[in-house]
Amino acid sequence: DMKVTQMPRYLIKRMGENVLLECGQDMSHETMYWYRQDPGLGLQLIYISYDVDSNSEGDIPKGYRVSRKKREHFSLILDSAKTNQTSVYFCASSPGTGGEQYFGPGTRLTVL
Template sequence: DVKVTQSSRYLVKRTGEKVFLECVQDMDHENMFWYRQDPGLGLRLIYFSYDVKMKEKGDIPEGYSVSREKKERFSLILESASTNQTSMYLCASSLWTSYEQYFGPGTRLTVT
């Protein structure tokens, strides 16, 4: 079974802090994605990556950056956390040749 894990289920940070959200997949998937999930808005894509050290902006990249130094790991970075970044963050991965994305359990981030 494909397994996508995220470093924390719940995270509380203060405004202005630098925040790292980690995602690891164990199925050698080329593609990895970061979404945020908000009530009434569904999931929106922040960044995605098709290969190591490759990244592309999604629909809402402002205030975020990403890092992919190894194929299995994709990190989402909030350079200076703000209260409007309080949300559920979901990581996903997929094969280059497949439409199906596999999701992690999510990280509920609260910025106070």
């Protein structure tokens, strides 16, 4: 069964702490994504990864960085988290056939 997993599902951090969000996929997809979703703003693209060590900024990369050392694994890192980074974060992967992305269940991050 094709699957995108995210860990952790819920996370509470204090302002200034570092945050690591992990994403995995078992479909050997080359392209992976990180989004955040906020009420009224819809889905905003943070980063795209086209393959191992091949990452590009999305629409809102400021305050975030990513790491992809294996095709099946894509991490989102917040160095010194801010309260305005409180959000639900989604990871997705794409088979590259156009129009399709497969999303994980999301991580709800609260920064106090």
